[in-house]
Amino acid sequence: MTPTRSLPRALVSAGALREGAGEAAARGGELADLRGDALGHGVLQAAAVVRDAGVHTVLVDDADIADLVRGHGLHAVTSGEADVDSSVLYGLPGSGTTPAMQLVGRIVSTKPLRAGEAVSYGYLHRASADTTVALVTGGYAQGIVRALGNSAYVEIDGALRPIVGRVAMDVCVVDLQDSAADVATGADVVYFGGSGVACDALADWADVTGLGIAELITVAGSKAVREWTR
DSSP states (O other), X not given: OOOGGGSXXXXXXXXXXXXXXXXXXXXXXXXXXXXXXXXXTOHHHHHHHHXXXXXXXXXXXXXXXHHHHHTTTOEEESSSOOOSOHHHHHTOTTSSSOOSEEEEXXXXXXXXXXXXXXXSGGGOEEOSSOEEEEEEEOOGGGTOOGGGTTTOEEEETTEEEEEESOOOSSEEEEEOGGGGXXXXXXXXXXXXXXXXXXXXXXXXXXXXXXXXXXXXXXXXXXXXXXXEEO
């Protein structure tokens, strides 16, 4: 089992989810999609929020979850087509609402990398100049899809830095570039969400991987340590 401290954190903002639910409800529809443990955000918490926004029928994965959700005063079904806009509800890229989830990793260690030296399995990346790289929590077992290696960026101290080399099971490598001197072990690394430059990174992930934004956030949110914030 992967130690909890080695997992990314899915920080879910209750305020942002309420904002999204209110806007989604105002745009119309009667059935909200709460499948996939509510797209990785937490089904019971999402159920309470959509209920308070005025949506009283929800689509869930199975009968057991339906029974739990009915305890929150909702009518739950296991089939049908949701017509409440999930992108708006959860604040997905392009929706115009604030992302409800921010996925955050942690720098485990850093090391210098000389020009020509390589990182990770298969040496798919070699440094073009002397630099410093960081080992960051979050790998393909937590939804950081392997295709993101050498193709996606994370946010560190307000700047985008590239994921380099092949993504491993529980970690990936990030090139700190000119920010190395200011980055400490234990510092946060934002994969997507929040209000910074990685806010809409899920859209880039979808382009790189060919997977849907909803699919990507569901897996990442389900595999991370979920924390609720205001």
